[in-house]
Amino acid sequence: MKIAVCAKQIPDPATPYSLDPETHFVVRPNDQVLDDTDRYGVEMALQLAEANDAEVVLVSMGPAGNLQGVRQALAMGADKAIVVDDEGLRGSGALVTAKVLAAAIQQEGGVDLVITGTESTDGYTGVVPQQIAALLGLPALSFARKVELDGTTLKVERISATGYDDVECPLPAVVAVTSGAVEPRYPTFKGIMAAKSKPVEQPTAADLGIAADAIGEAGSGQEITSVEDAPSRTAGTKIVDEGEAFQAIVELLEKAKVI
Amino acid sequence: MSTHAVRPGLVHPRDFLETDRLLDDQERLLRDTVRRFVDDKVLPNVAEWFEAGTYPREMAAEMGALGLFGMHLDGYGCAGTSNLEYGLACMELEAGDSGTRSFVSVQGSLVMFPIWAFGSEEQKQEWLPRMAAGEVIGCFGLTEADAGSDPGSMRTTARRDGDDWVLNGSKMWITNGNLADVAVVWAKAEEGIRGFVVPTDTPGFEAVEIHQKLSLRASVTSELVLNDVRLPAGAVLPGVVGLKGPLSCLNEARFGILFGAVGAGRACFEAALDYAGERVMFGKPIASFQLIQRQLAEMAATVNQGTLVSYQIGRMKDAGDIDPAHISMGKFANVRGALEVARTARSVLGANGITLEYPVIRHMNNLESVYTYEGTHEIHTLIIGQALTGIGAFE
Numbered sequence: 001m002k003i004a005v006c007a008k009q010i011p012d013p014a015t016p017y018s019l020d021p022e023t024h025f026v027v028r029p030n031d032q033v034l035d036d037t038d039r040y041g042v043e044m045a046l047q048l049a050e051a052n053d054a055e056v057v058l059v060s061m062g063p064a065g066n067l068q069g070v071r072q073a074l075a076m077g078a079d080k081a082i083v084v085d086d087e088g089l090r091g092s093g094a095l096v097t098a099k100v101l102a103a104a105i106q107q108e109g110g111v112d113l114v115i116t117g118t119e120s121t122d123g124y125t126g127v128v129p130q131q132i133a134a135l136l137g138l139p140a141l142s143f144a145r146k147v148e149l150d151g152t153t154l155k156v157e158r159i160s161a162t163g164y165d166d167v168e169c170p171l172p173a174v175v176a177v178t179s180g181a182v183e184p185r186y187p188t189f190k191g192i193m194a195a196k197s198k199p200v201e202q203p204t205a206a207d208l209g210i211a212a213d214a215i216g217e218a219g220s221g222q223e224i225t226s227v228e229d230a231p232s233r234t235a236g237t238k239i240v241d242e243g244e245a246f247q248a249i250v251e252l253l254e255k256a257k258v259i
Numbered sequence: 260m261s262t263h264a265v266r267p268g269l270v271h272p273r274d275f276l277e278t279d280r281l282l283d284d285q286e287r288l289l290r291d292t293v294r295r296f297v298d299d300k301v302l303p304n305v306a307e308w309f310e311a312g313t314y315p316r317e318m319a320a321e322m323g324a325l326g327l328f329g330m331h332l333d334g335y336g337c338a339g340t341s342n343l344e345y346g347l348a349c350m351e352l353e354a355g356d357s358g359t360r361s362f363v364s365v366q367g368s369l370v371m372f373p374i375w376a377f378g379s380e381e382q383k384q385e386w387l388p389r390m391a392a393g394e395v396i397g398c399f400g401l402t403e404a405d406a407g408s409d410p411g412s413m414r415t416t417a418r419r420d421g422d423d424w425v426l427n428g429s430k431m432w433i434t435n436g437n438l439a440d441v442a443v444v445w446a447k448a449e450e451g452i453r454g455f456v457v458p459t460d461t462p463g464f465e466a467v468e469i470h471q472k473l474s475l476r477a478s479v480t481s482e483l484v485l486n487d488v489r490l491p492a493g494a495v496l497p498g499v500v501g502l503k504g505p506l507s508c509l510n511e512a513r514f515g516i517l518f519g520a521v522g523a524g525r526a527c528f529e530a531a532l533d534y535a536g537e538r539v540m541f542g543k544p545i546a547s548f549q550l551i552q553r554q555l556a557e558m559a560a561t562v563n564q565g566t567l568v569s570y571q572i573g574r575m576k577d578a579g580d581i582d583p584a585h586i587s588m589g590k591f592a593n594v595r596g597a598l599e600v601a602r603t604a605r606s607v608l609g610a611n612g613i614t615l616e617y618p619v620i621r622h623m624n625n626l627e628s629v630y631t632y633e634g635t636h637e638i639h640t641l642i643i644g645q646a647l648t649g650i651g652a653f654e
């Protein structure tokens with residue numbers, strides 16, 4: 001059995017981001033970290049792999065840098081990584097990202113289960129998993145807070161607005177796990193040392209059979225025309241309690257869909 | 260608002276001299292892993308442990324799973340990292356608390372190391388894998404109430420009785436004494452000082468916890484009483500006779516401490532830097548006052564110096580070309596520096612600086628122990644003095 005985990009390397013969220021003033025793209029430092037939300041996907045894959053004797057392959061798109069983020073996932077226990085890094089990919093949107101990831105998964109071959117996060121920390125469109133599923137013609141099980149594998153049936157607790165739904169489908173499939181679904185392990189020191197010698201393939205888009213005009217800003221059919229600072233926060237609403245404040249609070253909470 | 264004249268991206272307040280550049284990818288990944296572990300498992304709880312004067316035994320299994328115990332030793336379930344990586348782990352652990360770092364130093368450097376270096380194959384097989392996993396906890400008994408800086412004056416004895424050994428005496432200030440399943444005890448035999456591997460359930464062995472400490476409170480410290488403790492012949496460490504046995508262990512542990520102290524200092528500096536930026540007095544953040552800026556500059560310089568000293572000593576140890584005097588200089592300079600940083604940070608935090616809400620006074624008090632144990636500051640001064648002049652001034 002083979003499990004592919006989509007894992008994104010992002011600039012460390014603890015350090016301030018900067019945008020290239022000309023291209024408006026995020027400046028990607030050489031040092032990137034594994035997106036925190038993908039630690040859950042990696043952990044989920046490792047747990048399923050341990051229970052089902054599977055191989056775990058990481059699939060990532062974006063500037064490889066020194067591969068620190070990918071090594072982090074390899075150190076947790078993944079077996080190998082495919083990192084698609086190509087100058088032409090700069091400025092790719094979510095759909096192009098999904099096409100590249102799907103092509104890498106297809107080229108790897110024999111993948112029974114694709115695991116992703118629900119929404120990345122830096123891009124957070126939250127659409128890549130479903131796009132990958134559509135491109136591969138597989139069912140997409142999203143917002144999974146619990147994932148079980150029963151033979152070749154995937155069983156998922158899918159978070160809904162009011163609770164969760166039990167959803168199942170046959171393999172192969174794509175599942176997007178939520179943050180907190182599992183407790184990601186720390187890479188062990190032995191794992192960290194072993195990560196150095198695990199294979200990392202670095203194909204270009206062309207190696208995956210994707211045409212140069214189908215990727216990047218042009219291929220995404222999008223252009224960043226200008227960038228402005230986010231508006232500064234405005235003062236919040238003050239509720240003065242004259243005995244009825246609870247009602248206003250309940251309404252606000254309902255509006256925010258937290259109750 | 261504050262007028263940080265920091266050019267964005269060029270100066271990193273938390274790593275001013277970009278010492279990270281001196282580490283390779285693997286070293287940083289390991290360091291970051293320990294940092295995350297400390298953020299998740301130590302920092303949220305340590306103030307409570309400190310106030311209650313306890314250290315939770317359950318932490319041992321988690322630290323063992325990570326690979327922290329005996330991490331720079333080879334085989335027997337140990338991770339086999341470099342010395343520098345061991346140092347980096349100590350730096351992060353002690354940025355959490357000196358008590359957590361002490362736990363790891365004692366287990367790895369003071370108990371596993373002598374078994375690994377001087378033990379028989381049976382002793383290694385019996386103890387090391389379980390200690391690496393954190394299933395078995397160890398302690399190290401060298402100091403006595405009347406034998407501190409001069410361990411050669413110890414009174415604990417080991418007497419041969421047929422094939423057996425019989426130990427009598429007591430040990431004082433023993434970290435993990437009441438948590439330990441096994442103790443490495445140093446005692447005077449006819450031929451000189453010998454090390455013994457003593458299961459703590461051996462009849463005649465007793466650990467008595469020391470209370471009323473105001474330093475290293477999130478760490479257990481005990482007195483060990485040895486009353487006709489009878490051990491089989493296989494309990495003695497066969498590989499070493501004399502003081503160089505325990506001293507080589509201390510050398511290993513001091514190496515970790517010279518990194519650890521920098522971690523404690525860094526945590527204090529960062530707390531002060533954050534606080535100074537937020538605390539408003541006389542209508543401005545206190546970071547805008549020159550006297551506070553001077554304190555921040557002093558702290559930043561000391562932390563960066565300490566980091567550089569430790570990386571250099573780490574590389575020397577990995578190259579296999581290092582003298583104990585080098586390690587003494589690291590402990591001497593870095594612990595003193597960390598203590599100065601802690602006291603300065605304590606002042607920057609004003610009244611908040613004396614509470615456990617902030618890490619500063621906890622580190623400050625802990626560092627008083629670190630200043631004394633593993634060779635007092637004065638003893639390291641004398642070791643450096645002897646190395647500089649060729650003249651010993653110990654007696």
Ligand SMILES: Cc1cc2nc3c(=O)[nH]c(=O)nc-3n(C[C@H](O)[C@H](O)[C@H](O)COP(=O)(O)OP(=O)(O)OC[C@H]3O[C@@H](n4cnc5c(N)ncnc54)[C@H](O)[C@@H]3O)c2cc1C
Pocket residue numbers: 006007008009024025026037038041059060061062063089090091092093094095097101115116117118119120121122123124125126127128129
């Ligand atoms: C201003 C701006 C600049 C950008 N610049 C660049 C750039 O220079 N280079 C570049 O490559 N991209 C760039 N992107 C693209 C962007 O960062 C995302 O990679 C892409 O749009 C995917 O969308 P998302 O992150 O919102 O994914 P989401 O749908 O929110 O992610 C869900 C899950 O999909 C998986 N996933 C998503 N993206 C990847 C990935 N790249 N690799 C592996 N798994 C993934 C992860 O498991 C993730 O948890 C830019 C986007 C913007 C808005």
Ligand SMILES: Cc1cc2nc3c(=O)[nH]c(=O)nc-3n(C[C@H](O)[C@H](O)[C@H](O)COP(=O)(O)OP(=O)(O)OC[C@H]3O[C@@H](n4cnc5c(N)ncnc54)[C@H](O)[C@@H]3O)c2cc1C
Pocket residue numbers: 365399400401402404406407408409431432433434435474475480628631632633634635636637638641652653654
């Ligand atoms: C929290 C804590 C945990 C500890 N854990 C352990 C442990 O696990 N195992 C263990 O064996 N020990 C442990 N110790 C003991 C520690 O190693 C000793 O306290 C240390 O060696 C100093 O000994 P002492 O306290 O007897 O001080 P003393 O040796 O009595 O020293 C008192 C003062 O005299 C100075 N002095 C002594 N000799 C000289 C000299 N020749 N010239 C100049 N000045 C001198 C010292 O520097 C010091 O300032 C621990 C101590 C503490 C505080």
